[in-house]
Amino acid sequence: MSTKRTFKSFRPGDLAGLEKYLNTMSAEGWQPVKTGRMLQVFRQEPGTFVHRFGYCAHRTGSANEITWLAAQERAGWTAAARKKGWILFRKRADAAQPDDTLDGHRETTQALFRAKIARLEAWRRVLLVLGTLILLGGYFTSLLPVMYASALPLLGVALLTYRIKYYEESMEK
Numbered sequence: 001m002s003t004k005r006t007f008k009s010f011r012p013g014d015l016a017g018l019e020k021y022l023n024t025m026s027a028e029g030w031q032p033v034k035t036g037r038m039l040q041v042f043r044q045e046p047g048t049f050v051h052r053f054g055y056c057a058h059r060t061g062s063a064n065e066i067t068w069l070a071a072q073e074r075a076g077w078t079a080a081a082r083k084k085g086w087i088l089f090r091k092r093a094d095a096a097q098p099d100d101t102l103d104g105h106r107e108t109t110q111a112l113f114r115a116k117i118a119r120l121e122a123w124r125r126v127l128l129v130l131g132t133l134i135l136l137g138g139y140f141t142s143l144l145p146v147m148y149a150s151a152l153p154l155l156g157v158a159l160l161t162y163r164i165k166y167y168e169e170s171m172e173k
Helices: 015-027 063-074 107-141 144-148 151-172
Strands: 003-007 030-034 039-044 049-055 078-083 086-092
Touching (some): 049 107, 063 078
Antiparallel strands (some): 030 039
């Protein structure tokens, strides 16, 4: 069996785009072994599968996790890969509908993204206050380097804003 590594970047939270890419690779005979936002590892195997990502917030081996996994298996999905709480499920393409989803679809993923957005919002507020204080401190002391130092927290705010935007957009899909 041959192995293939691809470096393809996906926006944070773009599960639909990653699933579509995995489905395309599966149609070409490459089945995912490890998946990530930047690095994907495939193995050449027969068969074509439809892939869906799910997130299980429950502890590994707990009754809640076993119940959640059993619900996915009853819907015809089998676990193909795992990383932390993320589980990649697959179903044979001939047994799946094009818009087939996991049991509970994206409920657990949306809960995770809402928690991440709340944490990012808190950091964004801290950086806004810090940047404002540094900017005012530089203005009042007439020290140009201090005033320029406010650019770093404000750059952090911009980056966090885009990350929040990506998570919010992915929850809508």
